[in-house]
Amino acid sequence: MNGSEFARPIVGLTTYLQQAQTSVWDVHASFLPGVYIKGVTLAGGIATLLPPQPVDAEIAARVLDRLDGLIITGGKDVDPATYGHDPHPTTDEPARDRDAWEFALLAGALRRHLPVLGICRGAQLLNVALGGTLHQHLPDILGHTRHQQGNAVFSTSTVHTVEGSKLAGLIGETSDAQCYHHQAIDRLGDGLVVCARDTDGVIEAVEMPGHDFVLAVQWHPEETLDDLRLFAGLVEAARNHTTERVNLWPPPN
Template identity: 70%
Template sequence: MIDWGASVVSDTSRGRPVIGLTTYREQVQTGIWDVPASYLPADYSDAVIMAGGNAVLLPPQPVDPENANRVLDGLHALVITGGYDIDPAAYGQYPHPATDQPRADRDAWEVALLKRALDRGLPVLGICRGVQVLNVALGGTLHQHLPDVLGHSGHCAGNGIFTTLPVQTVPGSRLAGLIGESADVPCYHHQAIDEVATGLVVSATDADGVVEALESPGNGFLLAVQWHPEKSLDDLRLFTGLVEAARAYARR
């Protein structure tokens, strides 16, 4: 059981910023129920709470700029979470046999939230699918199936087993300032960044040369990683960085 009081690493007297996290919408079984549900693995919200934030879940819902703006009005930061593959039509490709069936509602909702968040300078953290949503939303492309590119499946072992891989950060990047020059990170992705969108820069790669993080240069917090930092709750540095950026945004 998590001891929230002992786990919070920030000074809560300064107030807990509100962090929105996007969610899945899938058929879910629990007890006697087998129903469509909006859900997110608890380690995402655990990480936000342990880092000093308040977590709010954002299920897919009707998309228009005003709706997205109303949701963002109540937030101090946004997390685009992991999940199923983005529709390859969004970056001008036909689906690979290994690509997931599109979740059009989630794609549209996350892109709408992301674009409105960027318009207002809201701090954003992307995780796994999140880095891909960011890149595609800004005009970049993806490798649909890394084993075709690399000749191995070392980034995604399958069956819910996360692979630990070393990544190297780019000196001077925001990411390097948060986690140092290298880190061993938990990965579970069969897709990855191909062409980097204009306005983004690579801030980490792995031994295969795969892009493992993107960020936006400048003072704003726009950072996305291809790995799953929520799977390492003993290392909250990315989430703490997000919460601190959210506090600064709230003060503005």
């Protein structure tokens, strides 16, 4: 039996790069809330952080060569210029270094069929990377702020999955989701399908049929680690991916 079948897969998680304060230090720093890391490790993976940095396709490829799965994490709004829109007054000042880094990692991951999980911003970035667009401020459309109440207070939404989707296979027909987003997917990116909406009809998850695991949710599963199903799904897909890669090495003559 191949020992790689039980190896803990290495999962890369993208991070913030901005001013941060700890003790007497107030510095420009890479960081990520520890709940993301805990979600990966509790699900059986090895977490490694991927801070924004100067990037090209070769750099992204070398990083991805060492990963079994990729999580695009939450954070600032994606730069509206990347999907051809002018910024809404409420849209964050863009973090273009992070946008470029994550677009490069995502493009490389999709080319090599690396398992990908997008979380909140990660769902929006996946959609934009594939040619889609975003609603920049949901209250303008829905008339309420329940998706993002502010002051770091998460709201609970009920999401309804699409029957037969990969997501439904992981979490069932409905699930309570911790939300903190004022933006959402508008026009769907190429190759993506909607796999969950909330009671307002907002797209809450998308996936890419035909791939082993490309799934992105608008909510924050890292905030409810008593339910590891999404992290476990990504880690299992990453484990399968690395097992297949080991079994294909060395390549046939």
